[in-house]
Amino acid sequence: MKVLILGATGHVGSRLVTHLNRQGYETIAASRGRLNTNIPGRITLDSLNLEALTHYLKGVDAVVNCVAGDKHSIGKGADILVQAAIVAGKPKIIHLSTMSVYGGHEGNITESHAFDPTYGWYAAAKCEAETYMQKYAAAGGQVISFRPGCVHGPGSHLWVSRPANLLRTYRLGDLGDAGDGWSNLVHVDDVVRAIHVGLKISKKAGEALFYNLAAPDSPRWNQYLFDLANGIDATPIKRISRLQLKLDSKILSPAIKIAQILCRKARRDASWLPEPLPPSLSRLFEQHIFLNAEKFSNEYDFTYMSYAQSLQESISWYNDIKY
Amino acid sequence: MIKNISEIPSDTQLEADVCIIGSGAAGLAVALSLAGRGLKIILLESGTEVFSKKTQKLYAGELADEKLHSPPDKYRHRRFGGSTAIWGGRCMPFDPIDFKQRDYIPQSGWPITHADLAPYFPVANRLLEAGEYAYDADTVFGINKPMFQGFASDILMTNNMERFSCPTNVGSRYRQRLSLADDIQVILGANCTGIRLNTTADHVDHLDVASLDGKKMAVKAKQIVVATGGIEVARLLLASNDICKTGIGNQQDLVGRYYQCHIAGNLGKLTILGPTSNVRHGYEVSAEGIYCRRRLSLTEETQQKIKAGNMVARLHFPKIVDPSHKVGVLSGLFLAKNFISYEYGKRLKDGQASLSTYLKHFSNIILDPIDTFRFLYHWLTKRTLAKRKFPSVILSNKSNQFTLEIHSEQYPNPDSRITLIDECDALGMPRVKVDWRYLPADIESVRRSLDVFVEEFRKSGVGNFEFDASKLEEDLTRFGAYGGHHIGTARMGKDPETSVVDANCKVHHVDNLYIASSAVFPTSGQANPTLTIAALSLRLADHLAQKMQAPCQSKHVVI
Numbered sequence: 001m002k003v004l005i006l007g008a009t010g011h012v013g014s015r016l017v018t019h020l021n022r023q024g025y026e027t028i029a030a031s032r033g034r035l036n037t038n039i040p041g042r043i044t045l046d047s048l049n050l051e052a053l054t055h056y057l058k059g060v061d062a063v064v065n066c067v068a069g070d071k072h073s074i075g076k077g078a079d080i081l082v083q084a085a086i087v088a089g090k091p092k093i094i095h096l097s098t099m100s101v102y103g104g105h106e107g108n109i110t111e112s113h114a115f116d117p118t119y120g121w122y123a124a125a126k127c128e129a130e131t132y133m134q135k136y137a138a139a140g141g142q143v144i145s146f147r148p149g150c151v152h153g154p155g156s157h158l159w160v161s162r163p164a165n166l167l168r169t170y171r172l173g174d175l176g177d178a179g180d181g182w183s184n185l186v187h188v189d190d191v192v193r194a195i196h197v198g199l200k201i202s203k204k205a206g207e208a209l210f211y212n213l214a215a216p217d218s219p220r221w222n223q224y225l226f227d228l229a230n231g232i233d234a235t236p237i238k239r240i241s242r243l244q245l246k247l248d249s250k251i252l253s254p255a256i257k258i259a260q261i262l263c264r265k266a267r268r269d270a271s272w273l274p275e276p277l278p279p280s281l282s283r284l285f286e287q288h289i290f291l292n293a294e295k296f297s298n299e300y301d302f303t304y305m306s307y308a309q310s311l312q313e314s315i316s317w318y319n320d321i322k323y
Numbered sequence: 324m325i326k327n328i329s330e331i332p333s334d335t336q337l338e339a340d341v342c343i344i345g346s347g348a349a350g351l352a353v354a355l356s357l358a359g360r361g362l363k364i365i366l367l368e369s370g371t372e373v374f375s376k377k378t379q380k381l382y383a384g385e386l387a388d389e390k391l392h393s394p395p396d397k398y399r400h401r402r403f404g405g406s407t408a409i410w411g412g413r414c415m416p417f418d419p420i421d422f423k424q425r426d427y428i429p430q431s432g433w434p435i436t437h438a439d440l441a442p443y444f445p446v447a448n449r450l451l452e453a454g455e456y457a458y459d460a461d462t463v464f465g466i467n468k469p470m471f472q473g474f475a476s477d478i479l480m481t482n483n484m485e486r487f488s489c490p491t492n493v494g495s496r497y498r499q500r501l502s503l504a505d506d507i508q509v510i511l512g513a514n515c516t517g518i519r520l521n522t523t524a525d526h527v528d529h530l531d532v533a534s535l536d537g538k539k540m541a542v543k544a545k546q547i548v549v550a551t552g553g554i555e556v557a558r559l560l561l562a563s564n565d566i567c568k569t570g571i572g573n574q575q576d577l578v579g580r581y582y583q584c585h586i587a588g589n590l591g592k593l594t595i596l597g598p599t600s601n602v603r604h605g606y607e608v609s610a611e612g613i614y615c616r617r618r619l620s621l622t623e624e625t626q627q628k629i630k631a632g633n634m635v636a637r638l639h640f641p642k643i644v645d646p647s648h649k650v651g652v653l654s655g656l657f658l659a660k661n662f663i664s665y666e667y668g669k670r671l672k673d674g675q676a677s678l679s680t681y682l683k684h685f686s687n688i689i690l691d692p693i694d695t696f697r698f699l700y701h702w703l704t705k706r707t708l709a710k711r712k713f714p715s716v717i718l719s720n721k722s723n724q725f726t727l728e729i730h731s732e733q734y735p736n737p738d739s740r741i742t743l744i745d746e747c748d749a750l751g752m753p754r755v756k757v758d759w760r761y762l763p764a765d766i767e768s769v770r771r772s773l774d775v776f777v778e779e780f781r782k783s784g785v786g787n788f789e790f791d792a793s794k795l796e797e798d799l800t801r802f803g804a805y806g807g808h809h810i811g812t813a814r815m816g817k818d819p820e821t822s823v824v825d826a827n828c829k830v831h832h833v834d835n836l837y838i839a840s841s842a843v844f845p846t847s848g849q850a851n852p853t854l855t856i857a858a859l860s861l862r863l864a865d866h867l868a869q870k871m872q873a874p875c876q877s878k879h880v881v882i
Contacts, residue, residue, distance in 0.1 A: 107503050174612055177496050235610035239711035288503050
């Protein structure tokens with residue numbers, strides 16, 4: 001089976017390429033080429049380029065869409081991918097979506113839950129991308145969308161090194177009721193394995209499949225933050241008040257963000273700047289969304305990595321890059 | 324779901340699998356633990372999310388002796404989250420010996436053991452935000468941080484530890500979980516005014532519910548859990564006297580009797596030799612950021628040998644009221660006592676102080692400015708502005724001299740009791756009279772323990788402890804019963820002749836009435852009751868789920 005991977009230098013994409021190669025798949029690892037990488041045989045491909053994309057899609061059985069980026073690359077990118085795939089003879093699409101499509105909803109969320117594109121640009125773009133995937137299915141293509149929770153594990157800046165850096169500087173800690181939401185963590189290798197399972201699924205064309213992905217034993221955020229702090233020697237942790245979180249995310253962090261952009265524009269090093277803590281992050285910590293991922297594990301007998309193991313891998317990775 | 328009784332039409336009869344009365348530490352532990360198991364749960368709370376004087380006044384009652392006990396509307400809040408809105412946050416479990424029958428303490432012995440509660444203590448500990456369930460300071464902080472450098476004794480332990488909750492108000496902390504739970508209906512402003520039995524008096528038919536604006540309704544539930552404080556449990560059982568004329572569960576005249584608090588006082592003089600760095604008298608912080616503190620306690624075997632109740636002692640400072648301590652911070656506290664809430668200021672008020680006492684305190688502050696400033700800064704940043712609050716005043720140790728703050732078990736006494744009086748509250752419920760009493764045995768028990776302290780410090784060579792034996796009773800009863808710990812009014816036991824509820828907290832002879840409260844504790848132990856209340860409530864929830872054949876929780880709602 002020949003598979004094209006878009007976004008192959010990203011967190012999920014890079015580990016997916018390695019995994020599939022090891023499993024004997026023939027892969028084409030494609031990226032826009034913004035990131036330096038040592039992935040062998042990587043090609044540079046702008047997924048917004050309809051013609052080039054169609055060319056590559058013609059030669060493969062399946063394509064995995066791991067493209068991240070801004071609103072345009074996510075939304076418009078999905079539109080172009082679907083158009084190209086239809087022209088190229090409808091290879092199977094595995095689309096990496098996100099739990100953000102459920103927006104601010106709380107409670108026990110299964111795949112049939114309504115979308116909420118009003119919850120910020122990211123949710124809007126990801127919702128838009130999913131509608132194109134449904135169009136693909138309607139046009140007779142095979143498509144499987146995965147909606148993972150927070151993808152952590154080795155290499156995860158968002159859910160490992162970012163919170164770890166914030167814990168070390170006492171900007172995160174025990175958040176009390178502001179950290180009572182479920183973390184819905186899923187190890188990057190579980191996402192990779194799920195995609196692998198997806199490649200093997202043969203459903204009749206014209207049907208779109210959607211699966212939430214989250215380890216069922218993921219704790220609430222407070223617990224994860226403490227376990228992480230404990231693993232990286234950032235204890236004793238501090239109780240962080242709502243006021244501090246608010247001041248940090250609404251005043252300090254926007255200033256850091258601006259400074260980062262200015263540094264980048266001036267081609268200066270921005271790594272000395274502290275980690276921003278965006279309002280979307282503090283909003284997530286208190287969102288009581290329990291991403292119910294039973295459907296995928298039940299249908300395909302899929303077992304997630306245990307929380308203890310995934311935590312340990314995340315901690316080891318962080319401690320390795322830090323020291 | 325959380326709603327107010329005003330949203331429910333008058334004279335409605337609500338139905339549920341389980342109805343819980345009270346939303347404090349006990350009621351919320353039961354509700355959260357029962358969530359997600361396919362049951363329909365109603366939680367009735369008298370108050371709302373804010374404090375209301377009018378609601379609080381429902382607690383008011385009489386005292387037999389004002390010097391011995393605080394008014395029944397103090398140390399409690401009648402609101403969502405219950406008294407966790409004002410508690411001090413001190414957590415420690417009851418010890419194994421507390422559950423045992425001890426021949427030297429009449430009426431002692433629980434129908435359950437420490438092992439029966441052991442699976443629930445860790446969850447209760449997290450629920451109250453006191454961190455990991457670990458109460459051995461030598462394990463948590465290592466033996467390199469001893470209470471006294473070089474102190475060794477086989478019978479006087481220094482590794483016993485207390486942990487502090489934020490203090491967490493369980494109402495605000497778990498509000499969102501409750502409002503999202505589709506199997507829980509929290510009804511605010513809803514007072515249970517009567518438990519109505521069927522005519523054969525072996526089953527609760529329904530609960531009468533009323534609001535302060537005159538709304539009345541009923542709740543019919545398969546299982547009832549009374550999760551109010553120790554005084555209100557007795558009041559509700561005694562006042563529900565339409566079928567059983569002496570009140571529910573009161574065939575043996577036990578409800579309201581054996582009322583216990585704790586025996587507490589600040590006394591003696593402990594002098595430690597050598598540098599002040601030899602003593603760790605304050606708080607340590609655990610990895611989870613929890614304030615922890617070592618206490619002195621006697622081993623189980625020693626307690627049995629000297630026939631004394633359970634007791635702990637913390638290192639404390641000189642008596643605040645006496646300005647001769649010359650410590651600016653203590654004088655500041657003394658002068659500020661009228662600005663501190665009743666519950667926390669009570670033990671600062673000791674008789675009438677003369678003008679010259681006030682002046683001496685004032686001069687202490689002026690003459691000790693650096694320490695006073697340092698203390699105020701610490702208090703402001705670590706307590707006033709902090710969410711996890713520094714638990715109590717800890718002064719820098721300048722002299723290696725301490726007094727001991729004693730917290731001791733009270734012997735069960737049938738004459739110490741809660742009764743109803745003729746006067747009624749705004750809902751027509753009879754008010755209570757609190758007649759708290761202690762026994763000579765309570766004082767003698769402390770005396771025997773302190774004699775061991777004296778001996779063990781002498782033998783250790785690290786210091787010296789002495790106390791004025793002739794003033795012991797005065798020192799231990801100066802402020803009366805330790806406030807807020809209301810224990811024993813519906814005691815737990817195997818025998819219906821000598822107890823009100825059984826080992827599962829079910830009222831004897833009534834098949835669906837349960838009590839989740841310190842009211843069921845047969846004895847008081849050395850520990851503040853909240854953690855054990857929460858653990859016992861979690862155990863009750865499991866029992867109810869099993870009884871109703873509800874499955875285990877699909878996801879961990881409790882922690």
